[in-house]
Every structure is written in structure tokens, then in C-alpha cells.
Amino acid sequence: MDKQEYQYRIRAHHGMCLAFFKGNGYSSGFTKHMGNVKYALEENPMIKVLADEDDICKECPNKDMSCVADGKAAAYDREVLLRCHIQPGEVMPYSEFAKKVYDCILSIGTREExxxxxxxxxLCHF
Known part of the structure; x- marks a missing residue:
């Protein structure tokens, strides 16, 4: 597969969410969808890391209210990209992205920052 080809678009802060996801979410539809995406990512597809809406967001019932309107998600994305030394739009195997999130944020205990x-x-504790 060409380095620029990807199967999933994943926003940067969702790297943290996916690490802790246990089936809770905004709605049953969103929770099921996120679980399906997480399961598919276990196959280690190529992903495009974003600082914007992604393949998980498309089932979120609140995307026009809490996430987009207050800018929290965008701020989370910027911080993950910065700490993990990833450029928006960078394409990589999911396992590489998950490792960067773990090594640069989760393992050193800075997620809550x-x-x-x-x-x-x-919900986000090991």
C-alpha cells in the first residue's frame, strides 16, 4: 500500500479516547460505531491523522454542539499533534500512531493536561 493511501481518518485526540474506550459514549449508535472503528483499527490499517472531524465523529449526536462549538476537541487535537510530533494529515499505520500517543502522553501521565x-x-484511566 502506498504511504499516502489510508483507510481511516482519525482525529489526533481520538488516539487517547481509543486507548481507554470501554463501550461508553454519547449514544448507543455512537458507542457501537466507535467500537466498530476500534475493532477495525486492531488490524493496523493506514490512517490519516487529523485535527478535524474524522470517521468516528460522523456518528456523534453532539458534533454540532459541544465538540465543534466550544473548540475543546480542536485544542485537544493540536496538543496531541504537538506532543507526538505529528503533522496534521500525516499518514501512518494505526499502531505507530497509537504507540506515539502512548509514549508521548499516556505512559508519562500527561493526558489530563x-x-x-x-x-x-x-473513564480514562488504566
Whole structure:
């Protein structure tokens, strides 16, 4: 597969969300969809890392209210990209992205600096 080809568009901060996802979410439809995406990512497809809406967002019932309107998600994305040394639009295997998120944020305990004000914060602990 060409380095620029990708199967999924994943926004940067969703790298953290996916690491902790256990089936909770905004709605049953969103939760099912996110679970399906997480399962597909276990096959290690090529992804395009974004700082914008992605393949997970398309099933979010709140995308026009809490996420987009207040800018929290965009701020989370910028911070993940910065800390992981990833450029918006960069294409890589999902496992490489997940490792960068783990090594640069999760394993050193700085996740809450990025998204501690997220409504799902209490779910994001190993």
C-alpha cells in the first residue's frame, strides 16, 4: 500500500479516547460505531491523522454542539499533534500512531493536561 493511501481518518485526540474506550459514549449508535472503528483499527490499517472531524465523529449526536462549538476537541487535537510530533494529515499505520500517543502522553501521565476538562475524563484511566 502506498504511504499516502489510508483507510481511516482519525482525529489526533481520538488516539487517547481509543486507548481507554470501554463501550461508553454519547449514544448507543455512537458507542457501537466507535467500537466498530476500534475493532477495525486492531488490524493496523493506514490512517490519516487529523485535527478535524474524522470517521468516528460522523456518528456523534453532539458534533454540532459541544465538540465543534466550544473548540475543546480542536485544542485537544493540536496538543496531541504537538506532543507526538505529528503533522496534521500525516499518514501512518494505526499502531505507530497509537504507540506515539502512548509514549508521548499516556505512559508519562500527561493526558489530563490535554483533556482533563472532557466530560468523559473519569473513564480514562488504566
Amino acid at each position: 490535554i483533556c482533563g476538562n472532557c466530560r468523559w475524563n473519569e
